[in-house]
Ligand code: SAM
């Protein structure tokens with residue numbers, strides 16, 4: 001069996017690591033980790049009704065492997081935020097124990113989830129060291145939710161949101177992908193729901209990352225359209241972006257409530273991108289739309305030392321493209337869909 005090294009010191013190095021920088025000078029501080037490619041929903045804009053060919057168990061990183069890469073990321077590459085996603089990250093076995101080990105690294109920990117099962121787990125996850133949570137919710141109408149996700153689970157998601165709030169996983173963000181002819185008539189309702197619950201609403205433009213390859217630009221509800229609709233209900237006071245965050249934010253005038261829009265397609269924020277992504281099977285991606293990956297799992301399983309893995313990581317980021325080029329005639333979709341990359 002290949003040697004498995006888990007002997008990275010748990011303590012942070014005495015000196016600050018050199019920044020993880022690409023050739024355009026973008027410093028990377030944020031790591032998205034996919035904990036599994038599996039999911040218990042089948043959102044129509046994400047994957048087909050029958051699901052996908054999930055990764056076999058032996059191909060996904062185990063907790064020790066994942067933790068070792070996360071330590072290298074934080075201690076040797078200076079990454080400061082770890083965002084856990086999937087697939088559906090709550091499906092990962094032993095999640096609280098993994099979270100507790102990740103929390104020891106000292107980075108900010110967040111989770112992006114569809115919210116199924118969050119109601120009974122939010123307090124435990126908070127206790128394990130999770131700081132905040134993003135919950136995906138595209139509609140408040142039960143029948144529409146069942147059609148859109150192909151599962152009748154709206155009640156679970158609403159309970160999950162309430163539990164996350166009660167557990168103090170602040171801020172609780174609600175992510176919705178508006179799609180024309182599906183849920184675009186609920187933009188105001190979703191914001192009002194978020195305001196009433198004390199959540200922070202964010203709208204995400206749909207991207208050509210569905211597994212079916214059916215993405216259609218004309219079905220995407222653009223950021224401009226979202227803002228026009230919200231602007232007819234509230235006066236929107238621009239806040240801008242927090243650092244390199246993908247969301248542009250607006251405050252609803254006369255309130256403390258903030259709405260975010262992630263306009264990946266129509267207002268790309270690639271110039272300030274600080275993200276790098278690790279798939280559940282240990283492939284490092286320098287962009288959601290990258291067509292190449294760096295195989296960190298192979299390095300881990302062949303006994304590479306930390307310096308070798310750090311070098312591979314820096315090389316991967318150095319080769320990052322300046323932008324994603326959706327809309328260009330020669331745009332090529334990545335082989336993996338969003339759910340297998342980690343959105
Ligand atoms: N299953 C979890 C969830 O739904 O929150 C985490 C993974 S999911 C891939 C992460 C986010 O990506 C969700 O907010 C989802 O709505 C969004 N998403 C999925 N497919 C998308 C697409 N084609 N375009 C834009 N966002 C997408």
Ligand code: SF4
Nearest residue numbers: 039041042043046114
């Ligand atoms: Fe699952 Fe999230 Fe994709 Fe919906 S968007 S099918 S919840 S991975």
